């Protein structure tokens with residue numbers, strides 16, 4: 001087993017530094033200046049934190065640079081759920097994960113004459129309006145006479161959305177455009193971090209291919225005593241993934257493998273809403289029974305939308321929406337995972353061919369795409385409990401799971 005890893009390129013190192021810093025500023029509710037790959041400059045603030053003082057600060061900073069009124073950027077899926085868009089944006093115009101970018105720009109003057117149950121007409125973007133449009137778990141309904149603007153990717157707005165998604169916040173962001181020539185002045189005057197859209201895109205494309213092994217330790221498990229945990233970390237300071245190595249698999253042979261996406265509720269609490277806990281423990285038991293193999297425990301909670309957003313999706317499911325549509329209503333794709341980290345870890349461990357325990361065809365095709373040969377699929381099905389039957393049925397009917 002080698003501890004070597006592909007070196008991170010200096011370009012990616014610089015890109016990831018500014019992207020990680022911007023993510024942290026947005027999570028703190030701070031303003032960030034984005035220099036878009038399209039040559040435009042936007043002031044950003046995460047929609048989740050856009051209360052009245054926050055919006056006032058956006059307006060004030062934009063006005064200093066001769067900029068425009070704040071607008072809200074959401075994904076096409078969210079705009080559809082909010083009743084503002086009829087259909088999803090064409091794949092050719094969407095970001096790499098398939099999300100289209102939609103700008104909602106309520107006019108501040110009397111021109112926005114649409115009736116509104118929230119009293120939002122004519123005031124431009126208000127905190128109420130941001131919340132109604134960004135957060136599907138908020139009660140209320142906005143009836144707006146606004147035509148949303150679809151921005152083909154790549155655009156500064158699309159890069160802003162990628163940033164709040166990386167921050168695992170609601171995928172919605174308040175933006176105000178400032179003339180590009182005055183962006184540096186506005187950033188300096190307000191002590192704002194500046195991030196380049198080109199870096200956001202470079203990070204999105206390459207950030208997960210440079211995982212490094214950090215530490216290995218023996219951790220005997222109830223169902224598999226001969227187990228070692230091998231921890232991987234991205235050199236950019238991003239998320240950490242684990243390999244659970246059971247026995248001594250021969251790298252020359254296809255290894256019995258399971259890719260398991262983290263599920264705090266199912267894995268740790270034994271939630272009955274999903275089948276994750278049974279699948280995780282079942283995989284460990286099965287691998288131990290067969291002698292050796294590996295479980296990759298991937299930090300991709302909630303199909304990679306994060307725990308907070310998964311809980312938001314659960315609230316919508318409690319109101320009758322299925323697991324796929326709930327993701328779309330929050331503003332994500334049905335599944336936001338890539339298995340590039342999994343492929344990177346397998347190869348770092350010396351495994352180039354796997355017998356994959358899964359029912360998910362996407363895992364098979366993505367592993368192959370990232371250079372790991374899948375010689376066999378091992379079905380990984382567990383009996384439904386009284387609570388997860390609709391979830392399992394939706395995965396089969398809508399996500400093509402082989403159940």
Ligand SMILES: Nc1nc2c(ncn2[C@@H]2O[C@H](COP(=O)(O)OP(=O)(O)OP(=O)(O)O)[C@@H](O)[C@H]2O)c(=O)[nH]1
Nearest residue numbers: 260261262263274300301302303313323358359360
């Ligand atoms: N967004 C969202 N995520 C969910 C929901 N229920 C479970 N999850 C997440 O879905 C993931 C389950 O992943 P896996 O079991 O690895 O994968 P899978 O797509 O079911 O494919 P299999 O290999 O066949 O099990 C975990 O990250 C869970 O947190 C839900 O209702 N909404």
Ligand SMILES: [Zn+2]
Nearest residue numbers: 263266274276
């Ligand atoms: Zn789960």
